[in-house]
Amino acid sequence: MTTEPPVDSPEVAPQISSPTRPMYWSIRRELWENRSIYAAPVVTACITLFGFLVSTITLPHRMRAAIAADPGKLHGVVEMPYDMTAGLILVTAFLVGVFYCLDTLYGERRDRSILFWKSLPVSDRTTVLAKAAIPLVVLPLFSYALILITQLIILIMNTIMLLGSPAHLAALYQNLKFFQLSVALLYAVIVIALWHAPVYCWLLLVSGWAKRATFLWAVMPFLAIGVFTKIALGSASFFTFLANRLGGWFNKAFLVHEKGTPHLERLASLTPGTFLSTPALWLGLIFAAICLAVTVRMRRYREPI
Amino acid sequence: MACIEAHGLRKAFGDTIALDGVDLHVEEGRILGIIGPNGAGKSTALHAILGLTPYQGELKVLGRDPWSQRDDLMRDVSFIADVAVMPRGMRVSQALEYVAGVHPRFDRAKAESLLAKTNIKHTSKVRELSKGMVTQLHLALVMAIDAKLLVLDEPTLGLDILYRKQFYDSLLNDYFDRSRTIIVTTHQVDEIQDVLTDVMFINQGRIVMECGMEEFESRYVELMVRPENLAAARAYKPMHERHVFGRSILLFDKANRDELVALGDLRTPGIADLFVAVMGRNGADQ
Numbered sequence: 001m002t003t004e005p006p007v008d009s010p011e012v013a014p015q016i017s018s019p020t021r022p023m024y025w026s027i028r029r030e031l032w033e034n035r036s037i038y039a040a041p042v043v044t045a046c047i048t049l050f051g052f053l054v055s056t057i058t059l060p061h062r063m064r065a066a067i068a069a070d071p072g073k074l075h076g077v078v079e080m081p082y083d084m085t086a087g088l089i090l091v092t093a094f095l096v097g098v099f100y101c102l103d104t105l106y107g108e109r110r111d112r113s114i115l116f117w118k119s120l121p122v123s124d125r126t127t128v129l130a131k132a133a134i135p136l137v138v139l140p141l142f143s144y145a146l147i148l149i150t151q152l153i154i155l156i157m158n159t160i161m162l163l164g165s166p167a168h169l170a171a172l173y174q175n176l177k178f179f180q181l182s183v184a185l186l187y188a189v190i191v192i193a194l195w196h197a198p199v200y201c202w203l204l205l206v207s208g209w210a211k212r213a214t215f216l217w218a219v220m221p222f223l224a225i226g227v228f229t230k231i232a233l234g235s236a237s238f239f240t241f242l243a244n245r246l247g248g249w250f251n252k253a254f255l256v257h258e259k260g261t262p263h264l265e266r267l268a269s270l271t272p273g274t275f276l277s278t279p280a281l282w283l284g285l286i287f288a289a290i291c292l293a294v295t296v297r298m299r300r301y302r303e304p305i
Numbered sequence: 306m307a308c309i310e311a312h313g314l315r316k317a318f319g320d321t322i323a324l325d326g327v328d329l330h331v332e333e334g335r336i337l338g339i340i341g342p343n344g345a346g347k348s349t350a351l352h353a354i355l356g357l358t359p360y361q362g363e364l365k366v367l368g369r370d371p372w373s374q375r376d377d378l379m380r381d382v383s384f385i386a387d388v389a390v391m392p393r394g395m396r397v398s399q400a401l402e403y404v405a406g407v408h409p410r411f412d413r414a415k416a417e418s419l420l421a422k423t424n425i426k427h428t429s430k431v432r433e434l435s436k437g438m439v440t441q442l443h444l445a446l447v448m449a450i451d452a453k454l455l456v457l458d459e460p461t462l463g464l465d466i467l468y469r470k471q472f473y474d475s476l477l478n479d480y481f482d483r484s485r486t487i488i489v490t491t492h493q494v495d496e497i498q499d500v501l502t503d504v505m506f507i508n509q510g511r512i513v514m515e516c517g518m519e520e521f522e523s524r525y526v527e528l529m530v531r532p533e534n535l536a537a538a539r540a541y542k543p544m545h546e547r548h549v550f551g552r553s554i555l556l557f558d559k560a561n562r563d564e565l566v567a568l569g570d571l572r573t574p575g576i577a578d579l580f581v582a583v584m585g586r587n588g589a590d591q
Contacts, residue, residue: 019409020406020407020408020409021406021407022406022407024406025402025403025406025407026407028402028403028406029392029395029399029403032394032395032396032399033392033394033395034394108392111390111392111393112387112389112390113390113391113392113393114390115357115386115387115390116390116391116392116443117392118355118357118379118386119355119379119383119384119385119386119447120379120404120407120408121376121377121379121380121407121408121409122376122379122407123376300375301358301359303357303358304387304390
């Protein structure tokens, strides 16, 4: 390092004014600082892949059993690995997003790096929006790409396994509509991001506000309300409300397949109209926007802790 | 044009008054040292100037209100508000990329050339660097920013004397160009005596003394008095008296040097000695 020629000069550097992209670089630096954002979903994908690598050995056997019992259930057997992969990676992404949001604005105050970030011409709004973009944009898109790749590898594994029996291979491609799965998955990823936006934004707010124990501050108020209403009013509706905030998107955005009804094509089960006309979606988004606005405003006043 | 202009700057944390009506006027191109005991209000004053904390009173930095126009102001101001605030998970190369990506006045080549003079590797993470290296890195980034005002709050805290010396040499030789303004606070007062153009003492939220270094040198004089002349010297009303190795050292404000020189050896006092004298007198007033 020291062998390089000294280039310093006491003269004034020429007036430079290079174009800047604060939002882009703010998101990049979040990824540099929080490698779990992409590492954790990748680990989940690898574990899932390994599991299905082993289970694909028994695929011909399971397909035979399904055809013998009830041919209508074949698509279930065939689609299971693809749906499960998607589900596991999305759950991982959710957990990563939750813990990222809880820590990010708290962490920069705890390690005092907030003073470094604030010394640069990046507004609090840009900073907070970049942080919100991690669980709302970056993680969903990354998860989507990762799921597609993982599913493709599983598809290749399945295909190789079934090369020996053309009838099963044909049945695989007949029952597995990969394109439809992919489109429905993109839809689901967007739906989940919108539905969970208030959760992430609330966690960001707590992260920017709490001086310690961010997790408790984020969770306890809701538990307290739930327990109180349960004891005082004998009503579990608040817990239902909380559960709905986590998993309620599914019933609104998809037609739930009931037992005994004929199997639906994947794309035919999407109900974006119902989803978009759900008041809980819009109330949640309004709550998310308020949380973000408060978080931006609050960061102006924040100092290291 | 004034770089900083403040009138009646006031800030309280509950019952504690951190700034008690400070008036401040800093011209462009000065290097101002703010000296004060812990809790005197130095950091609060700097945080107000940097728009990090709300305040009462009037304050303009480079013609802007630092609280309401902070985002705009930060294009022209850079600061090291504390040592060791560099994000620990970042690599050196990433820190360079990031600052280059968000700061319109960052000269990456200059930062690289400053870093080339250190032992810092581009691939290192900040957490792997020693405390001195982190400060060098932060300083390299800050000095490569073409800012109009640089604020340094205890920039050399915890660094050994070699780093501290390098730090101020580098600041003067590679950065300061007489159109920029630098404000620095430190407890190692005497080390920056030759660096400063102005000095200010602050105590309990008030400015207790301020003057330019030229005025400082002409106004204050220290007399190492010969024992037999002690009574005569005291008649000139020294502002402070101390004893070193059995000899009395008297500090005078605006004394007649021609008369004093007959009583002992004259010299310019250190900022630290004047600080002790002023603070002692200040304390006695209350």
